Amino acid sequence: MAVQDANDGRVPIRARYPNSPTDEDPALRAWSDERLAGPGPYRPRFMVYSGLGSPTMTAERLSMLQEVGAESFLLAADLPSQLGFDPDHELAHAQVGRAGVSCATLDDFAEICSRLDLEAADSVGMLANSLGHIGLGMVRSVLRDRDAPQVKVVMQNDPLKEFTARGTEIHTPRQAVRIATDCVAYAIDDDIPGATLTICSNHYDVAGAGPLLAMAFAFGNAIAYMDELLERGYLATDVARKLMFFLNERSDLFVEASVFRSARTLWSEILRDRYGVPTDKQPVATLMGYAHGLESAAEPLVNIPRVTLSVLGSMMGGVDYLCATGYDEALRIPSLDASALAVRTMQVVAYEHGASLTLDPLGGSAKTRDIDDYVQTTVRSELGRLLDNGGPVEAIENGYIAGRIDENRGARQKQISNRERLMVGHTAFEAAAHADLFDGRSSGEIDFLQVEQDAIGRMAKHKQSRDPRAVARSVDELRDVAAGKDNLLPVTIAALRAGATTEEIVKATGEGFAR
Amino acid sequence: MKRIVLAKLGLDGHDVGVRLIGKHLMENGFEVIYLGKRVSTNLIVQAALQEDAAAIGLSCLSGGLGYFATRTLDSLNEQGADIPVLAGGIDEPAELEKMLQAGVGAYFGPGTPIEDIVRAFEDAIADDCSVTPLPQPASTRRRTP
Numbered sequence: 001m002a003v004q005d006a007n008d009g010r011v012p013i014r015a016r017y018p019n020s021p022t023d024e025d026p027a028l029r030a031w032s033d034e035r036l037a038g039p040g041p042y043r044p045r046f047m048v049y050s051g052l053g054s055p056t057m058t059a060e061r062l063s064m065l066q067e068v069g070a071e072s073f074l075l076a077a078d079l080p081s082q083l084g085f086d087p088d089h090e091l092a093h094a095q096v097g098r099a100g101v102s103c104a105t106l107d108d109f110a111e112i113c114s115r116l117d118l119e120a121a122d123s124v125g126m127l128a129n130s131l132g133h134i135g136l137g138m139v140r141s142v143l144r145d146r147d148a149p150q151v152k153v154v155m156q157n158d159p160l161k162e163f164t165a166r167g168t169e170i171h172t173p174r175q176a177v178r179i180a181t182d183c184v185a186y187a188i189d190d191d192i193p194g195a196t197l198t199i200c201s202n203h204y205d206v207a208g209a210g211p212l213l214a215m216a217f218a219f220g221n222a223i224a225y226m227d228e229l230l231e232r233g234y235l236a237t238d239v240a241r242k243l244m245f246f247l248n249e250r251s252d253l254f255v256e257a258s259v260f261r262s263a264r265t266l267w268s269e270i271l272r273d274r275y276g277v278p279t280d281k282q283p284v285a286t287l288m289g290y291a292h293g294l295e296s297a298a299e300p301l302v303n304i305p306r307v308t309l310s311v312l313g314s315m316m317g318g319v320d321y322l323c324a325t326g327y328d329e330a331l332r333i334p335s336l337d338a339s340a341l342a343v344r345t346m347q348v349v350a351y352e353h354g355a356s357l358t359l360d361p362l363g364g365s366a367k368t369r370d371i372d373d374y375v376q377t378t379v380r381s382e383l384g385r386l387l388d389n390g391g392p393v394e395a396i397e398n399g400y401i402a403g404r405i406d407e408n409r410g411a412r413q414k415q416i417s418n419r420e421r422l423m424v425g426h427t428a429f430e431a432a433a434h435a436d437l438f439d440g441r442s443s444g445e446i447d448f449l450q451v452e453q454d455a456i457g458r459m460a461k462h463k464q465s466r467d468p469r470a471v472a473r474s475v476d477e478l479r480d481v482a483a484g485k486d487n488l489l490p491v492t493i494a495a496l497r498a499g500a501t502t503e504e505i506v507k508a509t510g511e512g513f514a515r
Numbered sequence: 516m517k518r519i520v521l522a523k524l525g526l527d528g529h530d531v532g533v534r535l536i537g538k539h540l541m542e543n544g545f546e547v548i549y550l551g552k553r554v555s556t557n558l559i560v561q562a563a564l565q566e567d568a569a570a571i572g573l574s575c576l577s578g579g580l581g582y583f584a585t586r587t588l589d590s591l592n593e594q595g596a597d598i599p600v601l602a603g604g605i606d607e608p609a610e611l612e613k614m615l616q617a618g619v620g621a622y623f624g625p626g627t628p629i630e631d632i633v634r635a636f637e638d639a640i641a642d643d644c645s646v647t648p649l650p651q652p653a654s655t656r657r658r659t660p
Contacts, residue, residue: 049660074660076660079525079526079527079577080526083526083553085526090555091525091526091553091555092525092526093525093579093582093583094525094578094579094582094583094610095525095526095527095577095578095579098577098578099577099578127660156660162528166528167527167528167529167530167552168528169528202660207531208531246660290660323660409531448578
């Protein structure tokens with residue numbers, strides 16, 4: 001067992017401690033065995049969720065973040081791109097390039113990735129929750145064109161949560177499941193490494209459900225996708241290898257760690273009890289997090305220690321892919337210095353102060369055992385209730401999920417208003433007169449109206465330069481496939497390569513579904 | 516019963532706030548027609564005219580609130596309809612200022628008490644737009660992966 005003592009007191013530190021729950025719980029044992037096969041520190045991949053303005057601006061930023069040490073690149077697309085509206089659509093106005101980068105064509109995505117060193121990158125992906133076939137089609141095509149088959153994909157392609165927690169739904173819940181599972185099936189068939197489907201509890205938590213109900217809803221959605229793929233003849237182990245879970249808890253360091261380690265235990269139980277996969281045959285679950293605190297807009301720099309604590313909580317819980325919030329994210333899309341500092345924050349926790357020398361460092365404490373019991377019992381019970389209420393798809397349609405989120409909404413705000421929870425600079429140690437001490441260098445850097453004009457111009461040029469007959473043919477074929485049961489990915493990739501835009505592909509997909 | 520048309524502008528999907536406002540307006544004696552998300556300004560104007568709305572409430576948290584609210588107001592003016600328009604959400608301060616100057620009756624930023632919003636609708640319908648809460652800094656997060 002690895003032991004090291006590179007600390008001032010030469011105190012020996014083990015990578016895993018015997019006779020602890022890490023050793024005894026089958027899921028934690030399998031996970032830690034796998035990690036121990038490699039060298040420490042036992043830290044996650046440093047992921048950045050980034051994208052703003054034009055593809056060229058985003059390419060520059062990704063390149064800079066890679067030079068600072070980012071390894072996994074999750075592209076933030078703007079709202080029009082996430083919803084299938086090209087930048088020249090009426091409803092896209094004033095939203096082009098703002099909440100993410102404008103990415104409406106395969107050329108846009110190729111430009112976004114153009115300055116990434118793919119030899120050094122661990123993974124690349126994007127948010128494409130309701131148009132997963134287009135997002136995966138873009139990522140797959142660019143990685144192929146750049147001859148980078150070793151780069152893993154990290155797709156956030158989990159449409160079911162959109163209906164009640166995030167709001168970018170396009171098709172019906174059942175059609176949404178078709179798209180997401182087509183992506184997983186394609187990745188299994190083509191042996192694409194990485195996570196084709198990141199199943200999210202984060203957004204349910206943020207919408208008001210709280211982290212435990214959120215985790216139960218996320219496992220419910222995982223079951224919906226798994227069931228559909230098993231129905232199509234895929235093996236549970238093959239499907240599980242293509243999944244990643246995006247977990248969230250942003251108010252208590254120890255609960256946060258428990259959420260991550262408990263997720264391994266609970267998912268392992270689901271694979272064993274529902275899908276009959278013995279523990280020793282299960283793929284080790286991949287977990288993602290996004291470190292947050294209770295961020296302040298009034299004193300942005302004070303968010304740095306908040307985010308650092310959250311980074312520590314998720315790393316102690318055993319997160320595999322981690323993003324960290326920029327200190328100014330309560331104000332705007334993070335500025336350059338904030339994005340770089342977020343990467344540095346993760347690196348410091350990974351490499352300094354011994355924070356990541358031991359796997360599952362909290363395992364075995366009385367406090368952790370008690371928190372784990374509560375977390376796991378609650379999630380099991382809530383998952384049972386969800387399944388009793390029709391399961392994840394029907395529970396969207398019958399209002400059960402929305403109702404449960406409504407019941408819990410506002411709890412955080414209430415705790416702060418009642419001063420059950422204190423927030424430094426707001427409800428404790430308030431010093432508004434000195435707020436400027438905590439401003440940082442954050443500033444708006446982009447002329448968004450210019451970005452929008454440029455995107456509209458780029459779209460006009462793109463449409464002029466392509467072969468309209470080839471586009472029409474590919475879109476017709478896509479519509480036919482959407483109307484049937486074949487996998488959407490091959491025809492989507494063909495349409496992207498012919499020059500079809502996101503809006504055209506989304507429209508054809510919907511028309512096919514409606515036949 | 517006075518009728519109010521509510522809608523989400525642009526592509527923003529965060530409709531918890533607008534639904535909550537609709538619920539409170541109904542509890543205070545209004546009839547509410549919520550048109551949903553991603554509604555074009557044309558549809559909002561058509562619905563308001565067809566339903567003989569007493570006021571229109573518009574929401575957007577993702578950019579474009581000022582632009583789309585002003586466009587709705589312009590379209591109402593072109594049709595000769597004098598229906599007060601109230602708006603809530605997040606936008607750049609300059610865009611909000613332009614929107615209010617163009618004649619949007621009130622702006623509600625994050626954190627505005629629901630009672631103030633209900634009272635602003637009552638005042639606007641009574642042709643008294645004196646309640647105009649000042650724009651507040653955006654303090655809610657706009658995106659997450």
